[in-house]
Amino acid sequence: MKAIKVGILGLGTVGGGTALVLQRNANEISRRVGRPVHVTMASVRSLDSQRLCDCSQLTLTQDPFEIVNAPDIDIVVELIGGDTVAKDLVLKAIENKKHVVTANKALIALHGNEIFAAAEAKNVSVSYESAVAGGISIIKAIREGLAGNKIELLAGIINGTGNFILTEMRDKGRTFDDVLVEAQELGYAEADPTFDVEGIDAAHKLTILAAIAFGTPLQFDKVYTEGISKLSLIDVGYAEELGYRIKHLGIAKASDDGLELRVHPTLIPEKRLIANVDGVMNAVLVKGDAVGNTMHYGAGAGAEPTASAVVADILDIVRTIDAPTSCRVPHLGFQPAEIKDRPVKTVEQFESAYYLRFDVSDIAGVMSKLSSQFADQNISIEGIAQKEPVAGQDFVSVIFITQRTNEGQLDRAIASIEAMDEVRADAIKIRVEHFN
Numbered sequence: 001m002k003a004i005k006v007g008i009l010g011l012g013t014v015g016g017g018t019a020l021v022l023q024r025n026a027n028e029i030s031r032r033v034g035r036p037v038h039v040t041m042a043s044v045r046s047l048d049s050q051r052l053c054d055c056s057q058l059t060l061t062q063d064p065f066e067i068v069n070a071p072d073i074d075i076v077v078e079l080i081g082g083d084t085v086a087k088d089l090v091l092k093a094i095e096n097k098k099h100v101v102t103a104n105k106a107l108i109a110l111h112g113n114e115i116f117a118a119a120e121a122k123n124v125s126v127s128y129e130s131a132v133a134g135g136i137s138i139i140k141a142i143r144e145g146l147a148g149n150k151i152e153l154l155a156g157i158i159n160g161t162g163n164f165i166l167t168e169m170r171d172k173g174r175t176f177d178d179v180l181v182e183a184q185e186l187g188y189a190e191a192d193p194t195f196d197v198e199g200i201d202a203a204h205k206l207t208i209l210a211a212i213a214f215g216t217p218l219q220f221d222k223v224y225t226e227g228i229s230k231l232s233l234i235d236v237g238y239a240e241e242l243g244y245r246i247k248h249l250g251i252a253k254a255s256d257d258g259l260e261l262r263v264h265p266t267l268i269p270e271k272r273l274i275a276n277v278d279g280v281m282n283a284v285l286v287k288g289d290a291v292g293n294t295m296h297y298g299a300g301a302g303a304e305p306t307a308s309a310v311v312a313d314i315l316d317i318v319r320t321i322d323a324p325t326s327c328r329v330p331h332l333g334f335q336p337a338e339i340k341d342r343p344v345k346t347v348e349q350f351e352s353a354y355y356l357r358f359d360v361s362d363i364a365g366v367m368s369k370l371s372s373q374f375a376d377q378n379i380s381i382e383g384i385a386q387k388e389p390v391a392g393q394d395f396v397s398v399i400f401i402t403q404r405t406n407e408g409q410l411d412r413a414i415a416s417i418e419a420m421d422e423v424r425a426d427a428i429k430i431r432v433e434h435f436n
């Protein structure tokens with residue numbers, strides 16, 4: 001059968017890794033899809049940089065539009081990133097009736113609704129497995145493997161950089177800034193590392209996972225997003241003493257009254273599997289009504305793990321390259337006409353347990369004054385710990401773990417406590433999830 005020709009936009013870490021995997025595993029690949037798959041063109045920023053792959057059989061260009069307009073390219077692989085030029089390139093490729101594979105989570109989270117509609121109109125596919133959790137194949141797991149389920153909950157460590165930082169802080173007592181510099185040097189972080197540490201990258205990924213789990217449109221603007229940049233070593237340590245680990249999670253929950261879409265640091269009991277996912281590794285817990293809890297674990301970033309998903313997407317496209325759209329898995333896993341909006345809860349409507357730290361004057365009666373504010377809001381306390389005063393400080397830290405409660409009520413209790421003369425600083429509030 002005729003060879004399939006692939007053009008790669010961006011031959012950096014993931015692009016080079018993709019070409020390398022296609023070259024190295026060419027035999028396995030043609031055995032799987034019944035025809036050879038060749039990378040014949042790639043766009044690059046500089047023509048004489050070092051590459052991960054063999055470029056001797058490739059036409060290199062500095063103009064990515066040359067690839068999306070090339071008549072003999074069957075599949076365009078977009079690995080440039082960002083949501084401006086990348087969007088123009090993807091829409092142009094679709095207009096030219098080329099199938100597209102992309103690892104670009106920002107592009108899909110922000111413009112996926114428009115891009116998928118354009119692709120369906122032109123009878124081509126846009127595949128994006130590598131956009132979430134690198135090599136784990138979580139899109140395929142939810143969209144196809146768990147398609148018989150009503151998905152109730154997703155909770156994932158979906159940013160490797162953040163997880164690397166939290167792991168190093170906990171294990172080695174290193175500061176946030178120190179670890180971030182190392183994550184950048186190791187190539188884990190986004191071009192703009194605030195995307196990693198402020199939760200934007202995780203929110204892009206959660207947007208995609210929630211849409212395919214619940215059959216809703218992609219709605220990045222409705223994700224509540226909190227980063228890890230304000231987390232202190234003090235709370236990482238106190239959480240550990242209380243039997244919890246702090247992880248930066250993307251959580252999507254469905255209930256009859258709406259969806260919760262949230263990215264934030266979360267205390268998790270240390271015995272839970274997801275609490276033990278360390279370093280740059282990613283993991284996603286998916287709960288379906290039929291299957292119960294499933295856990296998906298693997299490398300979330302890096303050249304070859306991400307290339308693994310890109311190549312799998314290419315092969316999926318090759319298998320149905322001449323078939324009508326109706327023969328392919330829909331882009332979001334649901335028939336486009338069945339994608340339905342659902343109400344998304346605001347922060348005040350969230351339900352969770354909470355870790356709270358108050359720094360208070362070390363005088364008699366303070367603890368009972370604090371406790372009474374929770375009672376006034378009908379909030380039950382699971383546990384209380386008072387830490388020894390640190391030498392040189394004239395206050396003590398008091399930690400509360402609440403039972404599950406409504407966040408709006410909790411915030412009212414916190415506001416009353418913060419107004420007390422004995423309270424010396426704003427409260428620290430971190431959500432707690434047990435995933436029972």
Ligand code: HSE
Nearest residue numbers: 159160161189190301
């Ligand atoms: N910066 C991302 C991360 C890369 O750290 O997870 C993979 O999407």
